């Protein structure tokens with residue numbers, strides 16, 4: 001079978017997407033930094049599904065990593081048919097409280113890496129009968145979020161880029177899909193150092209990564225351009241579009257105070 005390559009696949013939504021794609025009989029390529037978690041994820045996938053799984057531990061935020069990941073696939077003759085750009089993280093708090101190198105790393109992972117991986121893999125994907133790119137965005141892409149400013153802006157970039165790429169590749173064999181989860185029960189919230197009201201609300205409304213993965217993969221195979229996961233997150237994006245921006249931003253700001 002052809003391979004599906006999933007970034008940020010050691011845990012959370014990425015691991016759940018890898019498991020979901022294995023259900024569709026894809027052989028799986030996993031990447032993230034934590035070799036031990038990647039090995040555990042690979043073992044779990046192989047135990048559950050009769051597919052091949054390989055993994056590469058690397059820090060994608062380093063500038064040469066996208067090219068190194070691409071080289072690894074070529075050197076091993078991995079026949080990639082699905083690219084899932086999932087790796088990403090957020091950092092909450094006042095803009096100037098975050099170290100510049102942390103912001104740079106977030107922008108690298110959330111913006112540059114998925115862009116370059118699309119660019120590197122499109123020529124390979126063009127050789128397939130049908131190929132897919134799935135970019136994991138966020139409900140935070142639908143408005144400016146004070147105290148989560150760089151993360152929400154990075155995801156707005158990825159959403160617009162994904163939509164544009166979908167149109168550019170419309171007449172080709174490659175379908176490009178943007179999927180935006182809302183709060184999901186993963187380590188994201190702890191990495192983002194979210195506290196206060198936002199933490200409490202997320203704990204009450206979050207979805208499970210397996211459910212997010214099921215919806216995301218279904219949307220990808222249906223060649224959807226953009227899907228917001230869950231009715232509450234869809235309503236949130238609708239009201240963010242409908243209501244005055246100042247009101248929406250003030251409300252979001254109070255969540256992250």
Ligand SMILES: NC(=O)c1ccc[n+]([C@@H]2O[C@H](COP(=O)([O-])OP(=O)(O)OC[C@H]3O[C@@H](n4cnc5c(N)ncnc54)[C@H](OP(=O)(O)O)[C@@H]3O)[C@@H](O)[C@H]2O)c1
Pocket residue numbers: 007008009010011012013014031032033034035037058059060061086087088089090109136137138139180181182183184185186187188189191
């Ligand atoms: N959870 C939510 O509420 C939520 C909501 C909307 C959107 N999202 C998006 O969903 C995606 C997945 O997040 P998640 O919720 O599953 O979070 P998570 O549990 O923290 O998983 C993040 C994944 O990215 C990998 N990663 C982080 N930094 C990396 C780096 N420098 N190089 C390579 N891999 C790296 C992590 O593995 P290692 O640590 O092993 O590297 C892990 O596999 C992200 O793009 C996130 O922005 C999440």
